Every structure is written in structure tokens, then in C-alpha cells.
Amino acid sequence: MSMRLRFALACAGVFFVIGTLAVTAVFFVARTTLQYRASVFTPQNAFWSTEPEDYELARSFGLAVHATYRTDVLDNLRNAGVLAVLGGTGLAFGAGWRTAGMVLIPLRNVTDTARRIVQNHDLSERIGYKGSRDEIKELTDSYDVMLDRLARSFDGQRRFVANASHELRTPLTINRTLVDVAVRRPDATEDVKRLGESLLLVNARHERLIDGLLALTEGERAVLDRRPFDLTDVAEHVLDQAAAEAAEREVTMHRLLDPAPTAGEAVLVERLVQNLVENAIRHNHPKGEVWVTTRRRADRVELVVANTGLQVPPYEIETIFEPFRRLHGDRLRSDRGSGLGLSIVRVITEAHGGTVTATPRDEGGLTITVELPVHAEGGSV
Structure with a gap:
């Protein structure tokens, strides 16, 4: 009521x-x-x-x-x-x-502004109520102060993560170069080569972690420059790139790609699809399968990525989108990523005004569905 x-x-x-x-x-x-x-x-x-x-x-x-x-x-x-x-x-x-x-007209205007801020992920917008000094004025002023503090907090957090990630990337690049040179030396012993390969694996894992943090920071920003593209083209490109890894792990990929016009930052959406496909391949078993589907439904476009694999308890579904959370407590396998993949998927999806859901498959594995706003010809998202 x-x-x-x-x-x-x-x-x-x-x-x-x-x-x-x-x-x-x-x-x-x-x-x-x-x-x-x-x-x-x-x-x-x-x-x-x-x-x-x-x-x-x-x-x-x-x-x-x-x-x-x-x-x-x-x-x-x-x-x-x-x-x-x-x-x-x-x-x-x-x-x-x-x-x-x-x-309630002023309060309705406040509600519309707050809803627009949430939908656009734009903490720079303010309510700016100009009415008389009453309860609604006090409420809107308090809300604007809260938005200021949140904006400063999030901006500071993003700058810190971005700066720290850039600062860490340089020494990791140097380490990789030095280890690679040491391993390739003619007089390098087998022990040195094995140690070098282990160090390169650890270094690669750290680089993926830093790349994931940067993508997470970039994905949390609102997508202001929305350009139209077809989600099918992005999915085909990602699947072609992942074909070699899938063949190496003996995973069969099935694709059912129907036109799915949307708009946004195509590079970010490519990272989203790439994370989902890589997760579906790496969290699978030999002779496993991956299904990738794109389609349009009314005013939404869908990307569905399903894979075989281990059974996923329903109570773990809500936690897999949190940073550094892995299923089955796997924190040692560096080849399975840093635990940021699905977190990046979620922030990129929300930045584009979409939703992402995951459901466990009865046969094992997951089905992850991403919904994005459709882009009609000549229209807007």
C-alpha cells in the first residue's frame, strides 16, 4: 500500500x-x-x-x-x-x-533521481532539491552528502587498485624476463629449468590476478559510451580463440549463436564472454562439453554458457560471484584462474544494465545466463 x-x-x-x-x-x-x-x-x-x-x-x-x-x-x-x-x-x-x-511530488522527484543513479551507476549525479527548508529538504541534503562520500570512497578505492596493479605489473614483467633468460641459458641445469618453469607459472598466476583486478576496477565504472554491436560476433571471436585450449583439455564446444544486438563497451563484453568460456573449459573434466548460446528475447538479449563438470551445491551459487571465491575450495590450481572471473562478469553485466544468474546442472557443472538490454535498429538501449 x-x-x-x-x-x-x-x-x-x-x-x-x-x-x-x-x-x-x-x-x-x-x-x-x-x-x-x-x-x-x-x-x-x-x-x-x-x-x-x-x-x-x-x-x-x-x-x-x-x-x-x-x-x-x-x-x-x-x-x-x-x-x-x-x-x-x-x-x-x-x-x-x-x-x-x-x-509527495518532491519526494517522487527524489525517488526518480535515486533510481536513475542506481540504474546508471553514476555516483556523480546529485538530487539537488531546491525547495523550502523542510523534512524533504533535509532528507535530500543528507542523501547528497552520502553520495559524495560514496563517490569519493569508490573513486579512491578504484585509484588505489589501479595504481597498485600498475605498480605490481612492472616488477612481474621484469621477473618473467629474467627467469625466462635464465631458463634458456645453454648452461642451465635441469633443476634450474624446473625451478624456472615453476616460477614462471607463479608469475603468470600473479599477472592474471593483476589483470583481473584491473578489469574489475574498469568494469565497475558506468558505461557511458554505448555503441551498438552484435553479441554473436563477440561470442564467435572468443570461441575461436578458446578452441586451442578446449582441444588441449579434450573439451568439446557446441555453439548455437543467433543474432543478439546490444550496445555498450564491446571490449568489456568480450572480457565477460571470455571469462565465462574459460571457466566452462577449465572447470570441466576430460571429454567434457561446453554449450554457448546467444539469442534475443523481447527487449533482452541472452548469453548462455553451460558446461559439464563436478556437481555444484545450490548453496554455493550465491558465493561464486564474489571476488576470490572458488568452488570446492580450490585455491592451489593456478591454471584455473585467480577467483575473479565471475566477479568481473557480474560487474561488467551490471555496468551495462544487465543481470547474470547461475544454476547448477543436474548432471554436474553450471549454466550461467547473462541478460543485456537489446539494441533495436535506430533505437537506444
Whole structure:
């Protein structure tokens, strides 16, 4: 029940109670006032005859006339009172509804602005309410202050992650070069080569972690430059690139790619599809399968990536999109990524105004569905 409806019902209820009490009070006062009194209705000194029989006859006639008159008056008062209360209650409801609508206009504007901020992921926008100094003004000012603090906090966090990632990438690149040179030296022993290969694997894992942090930071920003592209083209490109790894791991890939026009940052969406496909291949078993589907449904386009693999408990579904969370507690296998893949998928999807869901397959593995807004020809997302 909306606040406007509650206010209108409250106005109608208050009027109904007060009107009912008022009509009831008037009814009882009138009934008491109209009680028969002989001195008023049949005064003995007003009769032409002093005979007792004539007086009693007149008194009986007066009682009958008064009873009829009293009944009619009270019935009319009751009926008119009920109609007045019901009609006034309806008018009070209408007046309350209209008044609440006028009072809630500023609050509705605040709500629309807040909803737009959430949908666009744009913490730079402010409500900027210019009304008089009242409760709504205080609320909107507090909301703007909160947005300022959140924007500064998120910007600081993103800058820190980006700067730290860039600073860490340089020494890792140097380490990789030095280890690679040491391993390729003619006089390098087998122990040195094995150690070098292990160090290169660790170094590659750290590089993937840093790349994932950078992608996570970039994906959290709102996508302002939305350019149209077909999700099918992106999926085909990613699948062609992943074919070699899938063949190496003996994973069969099936593709059912129908046109799926959307708009946004194509590079980010490519990273999204790449993470899903890589997860489907790496979290699989030999002779496993991967199904990739793109399609359009009404005002949305869908990307569905399903794979075979280990059974996934339903209670772990909500945690797989959190950073550094891995299924089955696997934190040692560096070839399976850094645990940021699905987190990146989620932030990129939300930055494009979409949704991502995961469901476990009965046969094992996952089915992950990404929905993005459709881009109609000549229209907008």
C-alpha cells in the first residue's frame, strides 16, 4: 500500500469517525429534545373545555401526533446523517488523495533521481532539491552528502587498485624476463629449468590476478559510451580463440549463436564472454562439453554458457560471484584462474544494465545466463 493511499485512507477514516460521532450526538440530543412533555404539547390552560374527558382525548391525540412527528424527524435525521457521513468520507478520501499527491511530488522527484543513479551507476549525479527548508529538504541534503562520500570512497578505492596493479605489473614483467633468460641459458641445469618453469607459472598466476583486478576496477565504472554491436560476433571471436585450449583439455564446444544486438563497451563484453568460456573449459573434466548460446528475447538479449563438470551445491551459487571465491575450495590450481572471473562478469553485466544468474546442472557443472538490454535498429538501449 503506497503512502499516498495510506494518507487518503487515514483522512477518510478520521472524517468517518468524527462524522459518525457528530451525527450520533445530534441524534441523541434530538431524541431527548423531542420527548413528549404535556406542558408543552397539550397545556391544560389552552383548552376551551375544562372537562377531564376532553382533556384526556386531546392528550391522547397529541401523543399520537407527537410520536409520528418524532419518528419522522429521527428517521430523517438518521438517514441524512448516514448519507452525509458516507459522502463526506468519500470527499475526504479524494481530498486526502489529491493533497498527498501534491505533497509527495518532491519526494517522487527524489525517488526518480535515486533510481536513475542506481540504474546508471553514476555516483556523480546529485538530487539537488531546491525547495523550502523542510523534512524533504533535509532528507535530500543528507542523501547528497552520502553520495559524495560514496563517490569519493569508490573513486579512491578504484585509484588505489589501479595504481597498485600498475605498480605490481612492472616488477612481474621484469621477473618473467629474467627467469625466462635464465631458463634458456645453454648452461642451465635441469633443476634450474624446473625451478624456472615453476616460477614462471607463479608469475603468470600473479599477472592474471593483476589483470583481473584491473578489469574489475574498469568494469565497475558506468558505461557511458554505448555503441551498438552484435553479441554473436563477440561470442564467435572468443570461441575461436578458446578452441586451442578446449582441444588441449579434450573439451568439446557446441555453439548455437543467433543474432543478439546490444550496445555498450564491446571490449568489456568480450572480457565477460571470455571469462565465462574459460571457466566452462577449465572447470570441466576430460571429454567434457561446453554449450554457448546467444539469442534475443523481447527487449533482452541472452548469453548462455553451460558446461559439464563436478556437481555444484545450490548453496554455493550465491558465493561464486564474489571476488576470490572458488568452488570446492580450490585455491592451489593456478591454471584455473585467480577467483575473479565471475566477479568481473557480474560487474561488467551490471555496468551495462544487465543481470547474470547461475544454476547448477543436474548432471554436474553450471549454466550461467547473462541478460543485456537489446539494441533495436535506430533505437537506444
